[in-house]
Amino acid sequence: MRSNRLLQLLASAVRGDAYDYTSGGIRKSIILLAIPMMLEMAMESVFALVDTFFVGRLGTEALTTVGLTEVMMTLIYSIGVGLSLAPMALIARFVGEKNTALASRAAGQSIVLALLVSLVIAVPGTYYAPDLLRLMGAGERVVATGAGYTRILFAGNGIIMLLFLLNGVFRGAGEAATAMRVLWISNGINIVLDPLLIFGWGPIPAYGVEGAALATTLGRGIGVVYQLYILFGGRSVVRIAPRGWRLDLAMQRRILRIAASGAFQYLIGSASWIFLARIVASFGAAAVAGYTVSIRLILFTLLPAWGLSNAAATFVGQNLGAGRPLRAERGVWWTLGFTTVYLAVLSIGYYTLAGPLVRAFTQDPEAVGYGIAALQVFAAGYVLFGLGLIPIQAFNGAGDTLTPSLLNFVCFWLLEIPLSYYLAVSLGYAVTGVVWAVVIAEFVLAVVAIVLFRRGRWKLRQI
Numbered sequence: 172m173r174s175n176r177l178l179q180l181l182a183s184a185v186r187g188d189a190y191d192y193t194s195g196g197i198r199k200s201i202i203l204l205a206i207p208m209m210l211e212m213a214m215e216s217v218f219a220l221v222d223t224f225f226v227g228r229l230g231t232e233a234l235t236t237v238g239l240t241e242v243m244m245t246l247i248y249s250i251g252v253g254l255s256l257a258p259m260a261l262i263a264r265f266v267g268e269k270n271t272a273l274a275s276r277a278a279g280q281s282i283v284l285a286l287l288v289s290l291v292i293a294v295p296g297t298y299y300a301p302d303l304l305r306l307m308g309a310g311e312r313v314v315a316t317g318a319g320y321t322r323i324l325f326a327g328n329g330i331i332m333l334l335f336l337l338n339g340v341f342r343g344a345g346e347a348a349t350a351m352r353v354l355w356i357s358n359g360i361n362i363v364l365d366p367l368l369i370f371g372w373g374p375i376p377a378y379g380v381e382g383a384a385l386a387t388t389l390g391r392g393i394g395v396v397y398q399l400y401i402l403f404g405g406r407s408v409v410r411i412a413p414r415g416w417r418l419d420l421a422m423q424r425r426i427l428r429i430a431a432s433g434a435f436q437y438l439i440g441s442a443s444w445i446f447l448a449r450i451v452a453s454f455g456a457a458a459v460a461g462y463t464v465s466i467r468l469i470l471f472t473l474l475p476a477w478g479l480s481n482a483a484a485t486f487v488g489q490n491l492g493a494g495r496p497l498r499a500e501r502g503v504w505w506t507l508g509f510t511t512v513y514l515a516v517l518s519i520g521y522y523t524l525a526g527p528l529v530r531a532f533t534q535d536p537e538a539v540g541y542g543i544a545a546l547q548v549f550a551a552g553y554v555l556f557g558l559g560l561i562p563i564q565a566f567n568g569a570g571d572t573l574t575p576s577l578l579n580f581v582c583f584w585l586l587e588i589p590l591s592y593y594l595a596v597s598l599g600y601a602v603t604g605v606v607w608a609v610v611i612a613e614f615v616l617a618v619v620a621i622v623l624f625r626r627g628r629w630k631l632r633q634i
Contacts, residue, residue, distance in 0.1 A: 187348025267492020
């Protein structure tokens with residue numbers, strides 16, 4: 172009987188059946204939110220691995236291009252995710268208050284803001300793509316191989332912005348299954364197009380590493396079209412009408428108040444990865460390739476944990492909107508416990524299977540050595556990523572994006588970057604030193620975030 176109820180619950184979560192997350196069982200609410208969000212993030216991580224697998228067949232230069240460009244693109248991902256925090260928090264609060272009109276207005280105004288921001292990024296990013304690669308430490312062979320790849324991704328950054336932002340709208344509305352379907356469609360198309368455009372097939376020419384960028388942009392673009400079809404077609408709690416595009420200064424101020432610190436929060440974190448990648452690049456292309464593989468593997472299973480944290484954020488936002496802060500807090504603690512167990516099990520697997528996992532993506536002996544060492548250190552501190560991730564997203568769900576921004580600045584800029592340089596360069600631990608700095612910074616972040624969450628000031632946040 173219990174297994175049947177669990178299967179029914181899982182089926183309901185995947186279908187996206189309507190549910191009031193401000194009442195009923197807390198575990199059931201979290202599971203209904205988390206399952207589609209975990210599957211959504213799992214598909215994203217599968218694509219990242221598949222992309223790395225195919226690009227790795229083109230050689231070390233191509234893999235290095237993807238690694239360095241991915242680090243730069245994390246700035247765009249960060250802005251997109253940061254911007255998506257505003258509609259997610261606002262819409263979750265409005266849905267909890269049963270005010271769908273304001274939820275729809277927030278969604279429409281967020282789209283306008285995202286399009287303006289993406290235009291500012293696209294022009295200089297596309298024009299200066301080769302110089303940006305050089306700035307990241309790429310040699311001339313890598314620049315010659317990968318400038319086109321970098322240009323395509325910068326030119327299509329608006330698609331990335333909208334994909335993240337609109338899925339934030341769906342998550343805030345409690346429609347996690349819709350966000351899941353969007354990424355499954357988008358990344359499913361990516362996976363199919365990847366080998367076709369990279370290696371060619373029949374009349375389709377081989378575009379090499381640029382084919383990977385084209386596949387990504389086309390797949391995500393189709394995902395955005397599907398998102399807009401749902402929102403404008405009245406198939407969501409959030410329904411955007413043509414008048415939703417009209418500039419609403421009052422709503423824009425509310426969005427910007429959350430989005431500015433939200434984007435800053437993620438920019439701080441992602442910019443720190445650029446400095447880390449720059450340090451890694453000083454040890455050569457093999458070091459970057461091995462480091463890139465280890466990062467992709469870690470993200471493969473961390474993204475589902477990110478899905479759990481997104482579930483906690485939506486749960487917090489809706490329950491605060493419904494005036495139930497204690498219920499919101501209990502949901503976060505349950506999510507934190509489940510995430511800790513999940514990552515603890517995975518850390519054992521990564522540590523013991525580091526060798527065969529890294530060799531599946533690159534055969535360069537030097538790159539393999541760097542990758543195994545990095546993956547084992549990541550595994551040693553893997554649980555810490557989840558311990559910090561859940562309370563941070565709970566703050567974001569409450570509309571408090573300032574606290575995570577300050578935590579990221581202290582832990583990543585004042586601690587992680589100087590420590591990584593000291594361990595990697597001054598003490599000579601190379602890539603392993605960089606990864607140990609990451610683990611130590613994540614430990615400090617987790618401890619401070621949990622202490623601040625226990626104090627409970629986020630429950631009083633007004634947005």
